[in-house]
Amino acid sequence: MAAPHPVISSDPLDPRPLIEGKQTDQTINDSLLEHVWRGAGKGWWALFGIALSALGLLVISISYTLYKGIGSWGNNIPVGWAFGIINFVWWIGIGHAGTLISAILLLLQQKWRTSINRFAEAMTLFAVICALLFPLLHTGRPWFAAYWLMPYPSVQGIWPQFKSPLTWDVFAVSTYFTISLLFWFLGLVPDLAALRDSSKSPTKRFIYGIFALGWRGSGRHWAEYKWSYVLLAGLSTPLVLSVHTIVSFDFATSVLPGWHTTIFPPYFVAGAVFSGFAMVVTWIIPAREFLGLKHVVTAKHIEMMCKVMLATGMIVTYGYVMEHFIAWYSGDPYEFAQFFLVRQRGPMSRIYWLMVFCNCVVPQIFWTKRGRTNLPVVWIAAILINVGMWCERFNIIVTSLHRDFLPSKWENYAPTWVDISLFIGTIGLFSTLFLLFLKFVPAVAVTEVKELRHELEHAGHGAGGENHA
Amino acid sequence: MSGGGEHGSGFVPRRFVIGQFATADALLAGTRKVREAGNKGVDTHTPYPLHGLEDALGLGRPKIPTLVLLGAIAGACIAYAMIYYMNVIDFPINVANRPPHSPPTNLPITFELAVLLGGTTSFFGFFALAGLPKPYHPIFEAEFFTRASIDGFFLSVEVPAGGSVEKVEADVKGAGAVEIQTVAESER
Numbered sequence: 001m002a003a004p005h006p007v008i009s010s011d012p013l014d015p016r017p018l019i020e021g022k023q024t025d026q027t028i029n030d031s032l033l034e035h036v037w038r039g040a041g042k043g044w045w046a047l048f049g050i051a052l053s054a055l056g057l058l059v060i061s062i063s064y065t066l067y068k069g070i071g072s073w074g075n076n077i078p079v080g081w082a083f084g085i086i087n088f089v090w091w092i093g094i095g096h097a098g099t100l101i102s103a104i105l106l107l108l109q110q111k112w113r114t115s116i117n118r119f120a121e122a123m124t125l126f127a128v129i130c131a132l133l134f135p136l137l138h139t140g141r142p143w144f145a146a147y148w149l150m151p152y153p154s155v156q157g158i159w160p161q162f163k164s165p166l167t168w169d170v171f172a173v174s175t176y177f178t179i180s181l182l183f184w185f186l187g188l189v190p191d192l193a194a195l196r197d198s199s200k201s202p203t204k205r206f207i208y209g210i211f212a213l214g215w216r217g218s219g220r221h222w223a224e225y226k227w228s229y230v231l232l233a234g235l236s237t238p239l240v241l242s243v244h245t246i247v248s249f250d251f252a253t254s255v256l257p258g259w260h261t262t263i264f265p266p267y268f269v270a271g272a273v274f275s276g277f278a279m280v281v282t283w284i285i286p287a288r289e290f291l292g293l294k295h296v297v298t299a300k301h302i303e304m305m306c307k308v309m310l311a312t313g314m315i316v317t318y319g320y321v322m323e324h325f326i327a328w329y330s331g332d333p334y335e336f337a338q339f340f341l342v343r344q345r346g347p348m349s350r351i352y353w354l355m356v357f358c359n360c361v362v363p364q365i366f367w368t369k370r371g372r373t374n375l376p377v378v379w380i381a382a383i384l385i386n387v388g389m390w391c392e393r394f395n396i397i398v399t400s401l402h403r404d405f406l407p408s409k410w411e412n413y414a415p416t417w418v419d420i421s422l423f424i425g426t427i428g429l430f431s432t433l434f435l436l437f438l439k440f441v442p443a444v445a446v447t448e449v450k451e452l453r454h455e456l457e458h459a460g461h462g463a464g465g466e467n468h469a
Numbered sequence: 470m471s472g473g474g475e476h477g478s479g480f481v482p483r484r485f486v487i488g489q490f491a492t493a494d495a496l497l498a499g500t501r502k503v504r505e506a507g508n509k510g511v512d513t514h515t516p517y518p519l520h521g522l523e524d525a526l527g528l529g530r531p532k533i534p535t536l537v538l539l540g541a542i543a544g545a546c547i548a549y550a551m552i553y554y555m556n557v558i559d560f561p562i563n564v565a566n567r568p569p570h571s572p573p574t575n576l577p578i579t580f581e582l583a584v585l586l587g588g589t590t591s592f593f594g595f596f597a598l599a600g601l602p603k604p605y606h607p608i609f610e611a612e613f614f615t616r617a618s619i620d621g622f623f624l625s626v627e628v629p630a631g632g633s634v635e636k637v638e639a640d641v642k643g644a645g646a647v648e649i650q651t652v653a654e655s656e657r
Contacts (some may be wrong), residue, residue, distance in 0.1 A: 025516060025620030151555060159555035163567065168577040175585040182592040190618065194516065197615035213602035216609070217617045219500075219513035219522045221599040226518050227533040228595035235541075235588045238580070246577055450620075451517035454493065 018112055018452065020295040025450045028296075032446045033198055035291040040439055043290060048435050054428020061421035062137065070140045074415040079401045083419040084138040086393040087426060089247055090275065091131035092173065093268075093389065096240055097276025098124030099180060102187075103236035112304050114452045115296040118191075118445040119287070120280050121184040126433040127279075128177045130426040135169075137422070165249035172246040176239055183232045186225075189215050190447040244272045251396065257338040258400030261326065267319030274312035274359070275389035277305050281382040283434065285375055287443060296444050299373055306372040309385065313363030316392075320360065334405055342403040343395060347412060351391045352399065358388020482654040484628040486637045487611045488646025489621055493519050496622040499644035500525040503626060506640040510627030514608070514617040533594055540590025541583045548582035549575055610652035 019028075040048075065072055075082045098120035105113035136142040146152070149170045151160050160167045193215035196208040215221075248268035251259040281302065288297040327339040343352045362384045365371035372378065398413050437443070490496040496513060504511050504527060513522060523531075552575045556562070561569040596602070608614055608625055617623050624646065626637050634651055641649055 029516075029619045151551060157560070158562075159560055161562070161564070162552045162556050162578060163564065163571060163574040165577075168581070171578045171581040171585075175581045175588075178585060179588040182588060186592055186595070190517070193618040197618045209604065213596070214604045214606060215601065215618070216606055216614075217514040217516060217623075218599070219515065219519075219526050220528065221601070222515070222518040223523045223526075223528050224531050224533050224595050224598050227531045228537075228591045231533065231537045231591045232588055235537075235584045235591070239584060242577070242580060242584075249577075447517050454517065454519075 017298060018115070018296075018300060018456070019449065020298055023295070023453055025453070028450050028453060029194060029198065029446060031292060031295065032442050032444050032449065033195060035293075035438070036195065036440065036442060037198075037200070041290075044435065044439065048432070051428050051431035051435055054424055055432050056428075057421045058425025058429055061418050061425055062133075064418055065137055065422070066142075070138065072416060072418045074413060074419050076411050076413065078404055078409050078411055079398055079413040081397050081401065082413060083415050083423060084134045085250075086390065086397050087423050088131050088134040089268075089393045089397075090390050091127045091134075091426065091430075092176075092247060093244065093272035093275045094279045094386075095124035095127035095131070095176070095180070095276060096244060096269070096272035097280050098122070098127075099176075099236050099240045100273050100276065101280070102183060103233040104240060106230070106233045107237060111452060111456075112301055114448045115293075115298075115301055115444050116280065116284060116305075117448070118184075118187065118441075119284060119443050120276075121180065121187070122434065122437045122441075122443075123276075123280060123283070124180045125177070125184060126430045126437075127276075128173065128180065129433070130430050132173065132177070133426060133429075134422075165246060165253050168246045169250060172239075172243045176243045179232065179236055179239060183229075183236060186229055186232060187445055187448070188441065189213060190217065191442050191445065193217065194446055195442070240273075241269055244268045256400055256404055257327075257332070257334040258343075258396065261323060263319055263322050263326075267316065267322075270312045270315035270319065271389060271392060274309060274316055275386060277309045277312070278382040278385035278389070281305050281309070281378060282386065285379045285382075287438065291438065291443055293444055296449055302375065302378060303369075303372045306366040306378060309382070310363050310366040313359060313366075313385070317360040320356070338400060338403065343399055346399065346403060348395070348399045348402070351394050355388050355391035355395055358384045359392060362388065480656045481630055482656065483607050484634060484651065484653045485608055485611075485625050486628060486634065486641050486649065486651050487608060487614060487623055487625045488641040488644070489613060489616070489623050489648045490645060491622075491647050493622055495645050496624060497521055497525045499641075499646060500624055502644035503624060503640050506643075508626050508637060508640060509629065512625050514614070514621075514623040514625060516618055516620060532598060533591060536594040537587050537591045540594070541587030544586025545579050545583040547586070548579040552578060607652055607654035610655065611650040613648060613650060 070084075073083065075084070098117075101113050101120040102117040102124075106117075136145055139145045139148060147154050147156060149160065149167075160170075189212060192208050192212035196205055196212045199205040199208060245265040245268065248264035252261060252264040254260060284297060284305075285302070288294050324339050327335040343349065362381050365377065365381060371381075402413050403410050488499070490499055493515070496515070497519065500511060500513055500522075504525075511526065513519075513526065515522075553570060557569045563569075613621070614623065624641060624644070626641060628634050628637050628651075638649055638651060
């Protein structure tokens with residue numbers, strides 16, 4: 001084999017590498033699987049302990065909700081939707097970065113996606129699991145949920161209302177989860193075979209062997225596999241847009257001031273990608289440090305993600321500006337009051353201003369290269385964006401509901417300990433699943449990185465005559 | 470016992486000649502050569518898909534795209550028919566005097582089910598076409614084959630029943646394989 005290119009970059013104009021150092025298939029294989037073979041360190045156990053305690057809180061708060069009923073939540077009339085739906089929308093949104101990275105960036109042939117897609121796809125799955133808990137619990141009696149949600153010939157003799165966005169949501173979210181899971185697993189199969197074949201102990205070899213399904217890298221299989229993978233990506237691409245669009249319909253098709261607006265679908269989708277990338281960055285900055293992934297998740301990857309956050313953050317900001325403009329321009333007094341009085345100066349105005357700060361001001365630091373490459377700054381900014389996006393959903397849902405048309409209907413809202421525990425609990429569930437994922441499955445798509453290395457090396461040799469410095 | 474099968478059970482072990490190649494390009498060239506030498510049942514085994522593999526193996530058009538298209542169309546039809554049957558034929562409900570059959574509100578679910586069935590067809594269709602899961606394959610008998618998922622480029626040729634192993638081995642060697650192993654299916 002010819003000597004590998006010392007620095008492998010995808011772009012002749014940009015010398016910064018996507019894969020750092022001299023790598024071969026063997027070194028990539030060993031370095032990316034190393035964190036699976038290495039025993040769990042003290043740091044992992046410490047984090048896992050914290051995550052498990054938060055998961056315990058989830059078990060307690062779910063049990064209490066089921067025992068007492070959803071009266072134990074802070075919801076009231078008119079604030080009939082509160083933490084349950086805020087958290088649902090927040091978690092679903094976080095999942096969108098995974099699908100965007102794995103599907104849209106694959107179709108656009110963005111090579112930098114390869115090092116982070118596995119990571120982000122896993123995040124999608126776990127975020128959707130957390131999200132699904134909330135509407136199920138919000139039904140009050142989750143064991144009856146199938147009656148109300150699924151179109152099957154039940155004893156009620158009545159069918160779901162297909163003109164309701166809530167029914168669309170059931171289909172959208174369950175499709176989203178299923179397709180994300182299949183896509184994730186399909187990408188994982190060759191890596192599981194690599195795990196099977198590099199394992200030292202027969203037990204691990206056996207267990208990974210089961211999940212690898214007897215994969216033998218056959219050329220006949222690859223020929224169909226490539227198509228299967230790219231078509232799943234193609235099918236996931238409209239899902240990125242449709243899932244959050246349908247979630248936004250839950251609000252936009254009603255007449256409530258603050259909800260009844262046509263800008264919701266694109267603005268929800270941009271917000272979802274914005275928060276999803278923030279969550280990926282929040283996890284990947286520490287993970288690349290501790291899992292030894294710095295040679296495949298390079299400064300360039302972080303910078304690209306910062307640029308996506310800046311772009312989607314600007315779209316979200318535009319959405320806010322447009323909402324306010326239309327509220328003024330339409331001349332509707334209720335809309336005007338909602339945006340200019342209630343949100344900015346009402347009892348929940350602190351959350352509004354926190355949202356403006358986190359979502360509109362914070363991403364502006366990504367305009368400068370220094371802002372995009374200073375990892376502690378990027379990490380803190382990403383966390384603030386997560387907070388900001390949660391505040392946005394709070395504003396849309398609670399702030400709009402608590403001051404609607406009739407002053408006699410106005411009511412304040414405060415979450416109870418159950419609401420807060422459920423939210424913290426789902427963060428625990430997400431973290432637990434994610435830490436288990438980091439322990440047992442390669443966090444980076446090993447096969448795809450090898451393929452990228454092969455491709456870049458060949459491209460480097462092919463174009464060698466023209467742009468070799 | 471190993472390599473046996475002459476116990477009158479009627480078990481004829483499948484035999485494979487497996488050759489390892491030094492580079493991806495050598496494998497592609499070698500695959501062509503081995504096929505041109507008249508061998509059937511040629512396959513490659515690589516850690517990642519190689520450009521030009523389909524050509525070298527002489528594979529036809531992939532079947533997955535057609536299957537996925539059919540799956541997606543089936544999903545859309547099933548969804549629309551389901552909504553139509555439930556809301557128009559079986560149990561129409563008059564909500565605010567909206568028509569029972571309202572195409573715009575049917576679109577989201579029609580779309581979602583098209584994606585769902587297209588996607589599941591892509592996934593399960595691939596595994597069905599590939600004949601996976603298949604935990605045992607004779608090729609796993611070769612010790613060096615564990616490199617196939619890590620960094621090795623392999624070629625395998627199934628020796629036809631009653632055919633000569635030596636001829637196939639010579640072909641694979643002639644095509645540029647650096648190492649060769651011949652394996653036989655074990656009887657279980």
